[in-house]
Amino acid sequence: xxxxxxxxxxxxxxQGTPVALVTVTATSGSSPAxxxxxMAVTYDGANDDGVNIVGTIGGGASENHVAERAIEAIKxxxxxxxxxxxxxxxxxxxxxxxxxxxxxxxxxxxxCVFGGGHIAQSLAKLAEQTGFYVTVVEDRISYAKQFHSSGxxxxxxxxxxxxxxxxxxxxxxxxxxxxxxxxxxxxxxxQKDLKYIGMIGSKKKVTELFAKLEAExxxxxxxxxxxxxxxxxxxxxxPSEIAIAILAEILLIKNNGNLNHKTLRW
Numbered sequence: 001x002x003x004x005x006x007x008x009x010x011x012x013x014x015q016g017t018p019v020a021l022v023t024v025t026a027t028s029g030s031s032p033a034x035x036x037x038x039m040a041v042t043y044d045g046a047n048d049d050g051v052n053i054v055g056t057i058g059g060g061a062s063e064n065h066v067a068e069r070a071i072e073a074i075k076x077x078x079x080x081x082x083x084x085x086x087x088x089x090x091x092x093x094x095x096x097x098x099x100x101x102x103x104x105x106x107x108x109x110x111x112c113v114f115g116g117g118h119i120a121q122s123l124a125k126l127a128e129q130t131g132f133y134v135t136v137v138e139d140r141i142s143y144a145k146q147f148h149s150s151g152x153x154x155x156x157x158x159x160x161x162x163x164x165x166x167x168x169x170x171x172x173x174x175x176x177x178x179x180x181x182x183x184x185x186x187x188x189x190x191q192k193d194l195k196y197i198g199m200i201g202s203k204k205k206v207t208e209l210f211a212k213l214e215a216e217x218x219x220x221x222x223x224x225x226x227x228x229x230x231x232x233x234x235x236x237x238x239p240s241e242i243a244i245a246i247l248a249e250i251l252l253i254k255n256n257g258n259l260n261h262k263t264l265r266w
Contacts, residue, residue: 002038005055009040013106016133016151016168017042018077020070022102024057029096031087033058041070044167057100062087070102077107108133109254110169113150114185115176116143119200122243123173124150130247137165137185157184166192171250173230174199183209190222196253198230198246232259 005021012019020041024033039055051071057063062085073081081102111127113120116138124134124147134150136143137160144152153165157180166172172194174185182199186209189197199206206228213223231245232252252259 001055002036005038005040008054009105012040012042016106016108016110016135017044018074018104018106018108018168020074020081020102020104022057022066022070022100024098025082025101026099027096028098029087031058031096031098032060033062033098039063039067041067041074043071043074058098060087062098066100066102070104073102073104078104079107080104110135110166110171111250112137112166112169112172114172114174114181114189116140116146116152117175117177118239119175119242119246120173121146122240123175123246126243126247127250130251132171133168135165135169139181157181160184160188161191166194170194171196171254172198173246173250175230179205179209186226187213190218190226196227196250197225198227198249200230200242201228203229 009019009021022039022041024035024037027033027035037055037057039053039057042052051067053067057066065085066083069081069083082100083102084097084099086097109132111132112135113123114137116136120136124136127134128149135153136147136150137153137155139154139156141154144154153163155163155165166189172189172192174182174189174197176182176185182201186197186199210223214220227249230249231242232248234241234245236242236245251257
């Protein structure tokens with residue numbers, strides 16, 4: 001049974017979904033659990049219906065209490081947690097107690113890249129090397145072969161809300177093949193609680209799009225959070241160098257850095 005739980009958890013982590021792997025480490029009295037029992041808990045972040053539990057550590061109110069703690073750990077991006085449960089305090093007639101240890105797997109910094117062109121291809125490789133879990137969103141399935149490690153989601157712009165490709169991401173980069181798809185991706189991203197939204201494009205294109213969105217009722221404060229044109233100004237039009245400039249800007253935000261030159265002090 002534990003082998004199935006471990007296989008299930010590994011599959012989720014590979015897809016970029018965090019999972020809390022809970023193990024019973026000690027029991028006493030008439031606990032319904034046994035040492036070594038495991039369960040995996042996932043939470044999709046949308047609502048209570050998004051909770052999924054595979055395996056069991058004894059069932060009942062105690063197991064529900066542990067599952068709630070596991071969900072909290074996933075939400076807070078904790079790496080580990082431990083819990084002591086007195087079954088009688090949980091209203092269970094069996095008495096006894098148990099101790100559990102939770103290991104939250106798949107806690108990562110997510111980057112969602114809209115578009116599969118040359119900039120996206122370079123950016124995905126660089127971001128993975130710096131510890132990001134990258135999700136690439138494209139409606140052209142032929143581009144999938146360019147992204148060997150990244151998660152690749154085939155998604156038309158009209159399905160962004162339905163498929164919710166950035167649900168596990170903290171950062172988003174918009175570099176699609178055209179104005180209309182950039183527009184759709186930006187509208188979707190503005191609905192999300194993202195730490196960073198960057199969009200490629202000329203100042204003229206960005207100004208026109210922002211004016212259009214503002215006229216539709218999107219506040220200036222929301223639009224001001226969008227980094228556009230995207231990336232640090234390195235005066236280059238080479239896709240791989242643009243990708244470096246974009247990732248540098250993302251890391252600046254992620255790490256609360258300063259845009260200063262480091263100096264050697266004697």
